[in-house]
Amino acid sequence: MEASLALLQDPAAWAALATLVAMEIVLGIDNLIFISILTNKLPEAMREKARKIGISLALVMRLGLLATIAFIVKLTAPVFTILDQGLSWRDIILIAGGAFLVWKATREIHHHVSADEDAEEGGTAKAVQSFASAIGQILVLDLVFSIDSIITAVGMTEHVQIMFVAVIAAVMAMLFAATPLANFINRNPTIVMLALAFLMMIGMTLVAEGLGTHVPKGYIYTAMAFSAAVEGLNMLARQRRQRRRSGQAH
Known part of the structure; x- marks a missing residue:
């Protein structure tokens, strides 16, 4: 309690909190774009519920990882070496998550191109996705983005209280922005393709990070x-x- 009161009176702690909240919100954009695109493929009545569940899972996952922060820090230690490149569990998770994101974005781009071709030929092409499938995919990416987010937070401050507040604030901002962003993407087909290109770029960045190449x-x-x-x-x-x-x- 005394430590928390001391942090409240420390200007440096407030500066660290503001910086970390901004960083967490920026990192959350990737997660939010993925959730928006994925939930827009569901029936309209399910979209809002899926977005809330997906973002709530992101919050639970981030807070759970923060509670095991000593374990998270150990994820950065190399566990084996391939071609003189040491890989940690964090690297493996980033590579797998990045590859999944590239695969998913490529598949969605192919679907949109095929849908446009079918529309020009007078046919229809409608994506069918189950609620459970959407939540499952969101959960996978939540895990990847959560680990990246928490490790970034650990590198910026040593105070767990600040990390908790920053994560909660960032996820609340995601929750507030989710529906407007999803509706905007849904109304503008060209934005969908741009967002998918962003996801592909982010996926490649995650793979590069996992392989030891830092991309600012x-x-x-x-x-x-x-x-x-x-x-x-x-x-x-x-x-x-x-x-x-x-x-x-x-």
């Missing part, structure tokens, strides 16, 4: 922000063209 997160998120800004300009241009056509039609 700033580069990744700067590229994502730039691509999103360009797509935003394209959407604005399309809206203006549609308004002009509507005005000419009247």
